[in-house]
Amino acid sequence: MSTEWEVVIGLEVHVQLNTQSKIFSGAATAYGADPNTQACAIDLGMPGVLPVLNKEAVRKATLFGLSVDAEIAKHSVFARKNYFYPDLPKGYQISQYELPIVGKGHLDIVTDNGIKRIGITRAHLEEDAGKSLHEDFHGMTGIDLNRAGTPLLEIVSEPDMRSAAEAVSYLKTLHNLVTHLGICDGNMQEGSFRCDANVSIRPKGQQEFGTRTETKNVNSFRFVERAINYEIERQISVLEQGGTIDQATLLYDAAKNETRPMRSKEEANDYRYFPDPDLLPLALDDEWIESVRDTLPELPHEKRDRYQQAFGLSEYDASVLVANKALAHYFESALDNTQAPAKLVTNWVMGDLSGALNKASLDISESPVSAEQLAGLLDRIHDDTISSKIAKTVFEAMWNGEGDANAIIAAKGLQQVTDTGAIETIIDDVMAANPTQLEQYRSGKDKLFGFFVGQVMKQTQGKANPQQVNDLLKKKLSS
Amino acid sequence: MSTIDANAVNNIAHLARLAVDNKHIPDLARDLTNILDLVEQMNQIDTQGIEPQAHPLDAKQRLRNDEVTEINQRELFMSIAPETEAGLYLVPKVIDAE
Numbered sequence: 207m208s209t210e211w212e213v214v215i216g217l218e219v220h221v222q223l224n225t226q227s228k229i230f231s232g233a234a235t236a237y238g239a240d241p242n243t244q245a246c247a248i249d250l251g252m253p254g255v256l257p258v259l260n261k262e263a264v265r266k267a268t269l270f271g272l273s274v275d276a277e278i279a280k281h282s283v284f285a286r287k288n289y290f291y292p293d294l295p296k297g298y299q300i301s302q303y304e305l306p307i308v309g310k311g312h313l314d315i316v317t318d319n320g321i322k323r324i325g326i327t328r329a330h331l332e333e334d335a336g337k338s339l340h341e342d343f344h345g346m347t348g349i350d351l352n353r354a355g356t357p358l359l360e361i362v363s364e365p366d367m368r369s370a371a372e373a374v375s376y377l378k379t380l381h382n383l384v385t386h387l388g389i390c391d392g393n394m395q396e397g398s399f400r401c402d403a404n405v406s407i408r409p410k411g412q413q414e415f416g417t418r419t420e421t422k423n424v425n426s427f428r429f430v431e432r433a434i435n436y437e438i439e440r441q442i443s444v445l446e447q448g449g450t451i452d453q454a455t456l457l458y459d460a461a462k463n464e465t466r467p468m469r470s471k472e473e474a475n476d477y478r479y480f481p482d483p484d485l486l487p488l489a490l491d492d493e494w495i496e497s498v499r500d501t502l503p504e505l506p507h508e509k510r511d512r513y514q515q516a517f518g519l520s521e522y523d524a525s526v527l528v529a530n531k532a533l534a535h536y537f538e539s540a541l542d543n544t545q546a547p548a549k550l551v552t553n554w555v556m557g558d559l560s561g562a563l564n565k566a567s568l569d570i571s572e573s574p575v576s577a578e579q580l581a582g583l584l585d586r587i588h589d590d591t592i593s594s595k596i597a598k599t600v601f602e603a604m605w606n607g608e609g610d611a612n613a614i615i616a617a618k619g620l621q622q623v624t625d626t627g628a629i630e631t632i633i634d635d636v637m638a639a640n641p642t643q644l645e646q647y648r649s650g651k652d653k654l655f656g657f658f659v660g661q662v663m664k665q666t667q668g669k670a671n672p673q674q675v676n677d678l679l680k681k682k683l684s685s
Numbered sequence: 686m687s688t689i690d691a692n693a694v695n696n697i698a699h700l701a702r703l704a705v706d707n708k709h710i711p712d713l714a715r716d717l718t719n720i721l722d723l724v725e726q727m728n729q730i731d732t733q734g735i736e737p738q739a740h741p742l743d744a745k746q747r748l749r750n751d752e753v754t755e756i757n758q759r760e761l762f763m764s765i766a767p768e769t770e771a772g773l774y775l776v777p778k779v780i781d782a783e
Contacts, residue, residue: 261748291779
């Protein structure tokens with residue numbers, strides 16, 4: 207019998223804080239500048255320079271900590287992490303080790319089994335490294351140090367995730383949070399939000415963790431899922447063939463969809479951390495921390511609670527809506543602009559609209575149908591001008607840029623027929639045209655009721671009010 | 686008590702990218718062991734009730750405002766680099782994956 211495996215995933219996310227200047231120098235952080243034009247003497251590690259900490263980076267890290275209910279350290283320390291690589295000019299990275307600015311917190315994510323709370327171990331401030339360009343410069347490597355010294359917040363999760371899908375949900379929730387807080391631009395292509403995944407497996411029921419591997423720098427949600435799933439399959443196959451997992455740092459190759467070893471962990475791991483003598487301990491007082499707390503916007507989980515309480519949405523619906531700031535905004539604008547109840551708005555935003563966006567690979571911010579336009583459509587469903595079924599046709603026309611709901615309904619003559627007299631006439635015609643079915647129905651074949659409904663709807667091209675058709679048919683057929 | 690042997694000296698030298706002449710290794714091993722002995726001696730001191738300090742100065746970090754104050758001095762910095770091209774510093778090839 208084959209073993210049932212449990213997957214254990216912890217994530218380290220590097221979030222670039224969107225400050226104007228670097229964490230320890232007054233050089234600009236703007237993305238895409240000419241190489242090395244934003245790398246000053248401090249970033250280059252020239253002798254005699256002194257790093258001075260950027261207040262805004264501290265504020266943004268604090269804001270994050272407060273948003274995940276973490277303790278903010280009133281005393282934190284910067285340390286040197288020593289290793290040699292050409293894109294790290296000083297020979298060490300200034301980071302935080304024993305005393306990080308943000309302590310234990312948590313983040314709630316949406317999973318297939320409902321809401322799950324993921325622990326956050328810590329978050330610490332550090333500086334980013336430069337970039338190595340491995341294209342051929344006569345057999346040499348080109349170094350661009352513009353990125354060196356860009357402030358990073360490294361957010362470390364507990365090993366609480368049990369599938370690649372949960373890991374992606376955590377990342378999306380975290381990405382939504384940091385962009386919502388306005389501390390990161392969230393641009394994954396430009397490396398503003400980068401993820402390292404620690405993955406191990408163990409036989410289900412076993413307490414102790416298996417040996418883990420760390421897959422570095424996976425920069426899209428899709429690749430994270432693929433990289434983790436590849437790594438899970440690889441580990442299962444190694445263990446089932448009687449092998450052992452080596453602790454290793456891996457790189458994910460998206461083109462080949464495989465992970466491969468980067469460097470041996472023993473050497474890479476001996477960073478010889480020690481407190482940076484150039485930087486004094488960072489001291490924060492209660493008054494300052496509270497002044498940052500006052501600037502917290504409504505957080506996604508608070509928004510979720512509000513949607514449940516004020517609009518009666520389910521926890522799941524509310525969680526899905528708040529998982530994307532733009533989607534939540536869309537939902538609220540649609541709701542503000544319609545008389546329709548919140549449940550109808552939710553169903554359309556999460557159903558037809560999200561479905562159409564997915565199919566077209568569009569983000570909510572790129573939706574061809576605006577929130578106001580959708581609100582207009584929902585009004586017409588709500589006041590019975592059109593049925594839900596016809597509404598889908600109108601939605602499609604709106605999606606294709608044919609105008610607002612009212613204009614489309616008028617142009618295509620889609621108004622629901624609610625005139626009792628008109629519906630009765632059609633019912634009479636249908637009964638007259640189908641004497642056999644009528645007789646069978648009247649002699650007890652109840653199932654034929656559906657046939658008559660179908661015929662009437664067909665005659666009205668689906669525009670008759672279904673409830674009215676039912677009521678009138680029942681009356682007429684039994685008379 | 687820890688003792689630094691020749692292997693440890695070589696490992697530390699490698700991590701620090703220092704070239705150490707073989708004939709100096711015994712002396713270095715002895716010196717480093719002496720340093721650890723001193724640390725061991727300090728460990729004997731009763732430090733209960735004393736706040737650990739991360740810095741010899743009992744002061745706190747000053748913060749700067751988030752303003753761009755540096756100008757582009759690439760040409761100046763590159764004038765002392767061994768090799769540059771297209772605005773990049775050139776270094777011996779580093780390969781991450783292998």
